[in-house]
Amino acid sequence: MFLRPSEHELHCLMVASLDGDGAAYRCLLEALTPLLRAYFRRRLHDDLSAHAEDLVQETLLALHARRMTFDPAFPFMAWVHAIARHKLIDFLRRSRRAVQVPLDDFAELLADPADGAALAGARLDVDALLSRLPERTRAVIAKTRLEGKSIAETSAETGLSVASVKVIVHRGILALRNQFGGKT
């Protein structure tokens, strides 16, 4: 495990780097890399976390190209942090503008009607309506109108004649209509 380098050490390395000391500069950049990596990883989540490494490199490049903006009278890490933060904000602004929602998310939602809260609510309303009907009528209407079974299937399952099933469905719907005054 590496010890986190101190502000004083990094500041000295930076001052030497500004004088053109390549060894100090390499040491500085190698010390900064894991710090920057941790900084960006902490702040980028989910699908953006893959960009942390790019941002580390972009920040190192910016530190290099703009190193004359470092004033040795001020703390070194505050300067690094300001540039890293600027790069992060710039990246987030760019990625928000180009937000892409994968289309299959929508397809999934549409394919499963049980997912829709509105549909679930409608189903509860229908159950409440049916509960007011007599037991046999309710069963027949549920089979023919909700479960999508044919008159013949319903007749076979309930032991009622086809004609009786038709009559029960017709009367049941009429009863519901009378009770709530709605139109079917």
Place this chain on the structure above:
Amino acid sequence: MTDPGKELIDRLVRDLRPVPALALERRLLAALGLGLLGAAVLMAGLLGLRHDWAAMMASPVFLVKLAYAGGLALAGAVATARLARPLGRAGAALPTALAIVLVVAAAALLALAEAPAASRRELVLGRTALVCPFLIAMVSMPVLAGLLAVLRRLAPTRPLAAGAAAGLLGGAAGTMVYALHCPETGLPFVALWYTAGILLTTLLGAGLGKFCLRW
């Protein structure tokens, strides 16, 4: 397998050159110098030097013009150099600029109060009030453009403020050049229309900075 991070560091170390003292200030000064040259060419080519320039240079109003614009340019220069660094703030430059404007405005009001009523209109409007702010902004453009070009390669983290500071410096420096053409002699005219020209350039700088100073 080569590590891209290692490769980048190798490249940056190879590219390392010593940074001389005051490198940032020198770059801004170089941009200012080149910009002033451009402004002088623009002024002499499009507007023309005042024909009585030799006599004018000794006149008190011309010196006031230079001192006023010079003071604002100094405040703008300090602010620009500070805002060119990450986390830099304009600091005392903004109140200083405001104080300079207020002092000149107060002097202009005094001059106006002492002048006979009949000449007041002439003192405020002169003959070029309508064009003066726009000509100042035009003459200032080379300075502003040069400063923004340099700022782009520095590290301003407040693009709007940095652009405004460059606009203040550019506008004030351009005004010093424009004074060599300007035929006006009234202090109230200077306090009103020169200020308007510098303000216009400052606003232009702020707007341009917001868009140009991304890095």
